[in-house]
């Protein structure tokens with residue numbers, strides 16, 4: 001994605017630079033030194049536009065909405081222990097009562113490939129095989145997408161620290177979990193992770209677009 005935007009930025013930059021150069025370079029037979037200077041200017045502009053395009057891309061809307069706006073989205077998953085312990089309603093309520101918008105929810109019995117891809121950044125960790133086995137136990141997970149301002153950061157606070165021993169008592173893990181290996185729930189920890197995870201678990205068509213009646217009362221800043 002970033003590579004594409006940089007390529008687009010470079011293309012836009014060279015188009016702009018060529019236009020700028022064409023209008024600035026009135027004499028047809030410009031001296032050789034002029035070409036050198038112009039070449040450097042084109043390279044400089046290309047670099048500038050490439051950086052600028054990358055910056056713009058960071059603010060661009062992805063499947064996880066737009067970061068730091070009301071449309072920000074997080075991927076939240078109730079793990080097999082949460083489903084088996086029949087805590088789904090209580091966990092969903094935490095997000096709902098906070099004011100966040102449920103844009104997708106489904107049960108999934110994850111394949112090994114899906115679990116491995118979801119936790120691919122932990123592949124080298126000693127607990128990885130056990131983690132994959134836990135997620136693919138055959139009991140489903142509940143995969144969800146929640147939307148609203150700061151939902152990624154606040155979602156992590158609702159979920160609590162990875163190890164329930166360190167989790168705030170008011171968090172899901174702090175209230176219901178005991179062991180790091182059975183910590184009930186996952187929530188995206190960054191916008192990049194949310195973009196990857198929502199794209200991995202959901203198709204665009206599965207994500208609903210609506211406004212809850214209380215939305216302005218929850219999301220307004222003043």
Ligand SMILES: Nc1ncnc2c1ncn2[C@@H]1O[C@H](COP(=O)(O)OP(=O)(O)OP(=O)(O)O)[C@@H](O)[C@H]1O
Nearest residue numbers: 122127131161162180181182183185186187188189
């Ligand atoms: N030491 C460990 N022993 C067993 N399982 C662990 C251990 N550390 C992490 N895990 C499992 O791997 C998951 C992913 O670990 P990570 O470090 O990404 O924490 P996290 O981001 O809080 O968790 P998650 O990605 O599930 O939200 C944890 O939620 C937990 O289920």
